[in-house]
Amino acid sequence: MTENKTKETESSVEEFINTVEDQKKRQDSFELLKLFQEVSGFEPKMWGDSIIGFGSYHYKYDSGREGDFLLIGFSPRKNAISLYMSCDIHGQHAGLLSRLGKFKSGKSCLYINKLEDIDKEVLKELAKASIEFTLAKYP
Template sequence: MAENKTQPTDASVDDFINQVESPKKRQDAFRIKKIMEEVTGEKAVMWGPSIIGFGSYHYKYESGREGDFLIVGFSPRKASISLYVMGCMHEDFDFSLDSLGKVKTGASCIYINKLEDIKEDALRELIAKGYHYMKSKYPTR
């Protein structure tokens, strides 16, 4: 069975963020890192070459495929900053993404152009709810 391609690495998170071309995006990435560390109590870890994750959970599908993945994280991509808050798209997840501010959503991520487009208190609430939601739904190792 194939392994999840996105695995935690020993790469330096700060070195990765310092490579971000846009000074504003780099500044936002350091701020988001700090917020996610404060809210989750977890240390930032590189997952694959471009995702910064906080915490992990273990999943197992009916097919037998299983693995570990980050609970919350982000990636300062060229076009926008991708926020990964596992569980936030489930129907029983109690949070209105509209309360964040100016965002776009994808299948499992939230896209922001810059941190000032969203409300920090709402971001903190989303991260906390996502983190606790996944901790309650999935076993951790």
């Protein structure tokens, strides 16, 4: 079994955000920091070199692979801000996504260019739904 490479670290979240070259992404990152902390109730932690996570859960797949991962989080990447959430985006959470605004999606990530492109209140609802979805799946 391969081990999950993305693990919680003791690195400083604020120091990491301050290294983000794009001023707008840096500003949005500090705003997301507050928003995700408020919604989750967890302190931000660095996961790997570039992901900021809030809370964690233990997963175990049918294949036997298991590990720990962040409940919700984000990363200010060069091309977009990646929002890490475990929602059922094609099922029960599709309605929320339809109200979110401008984004692209992957399996468990949403990609936004800037916070002004999305509705932050809908993002809060989506983050709460993601936490509930994940904890129900991996109690």
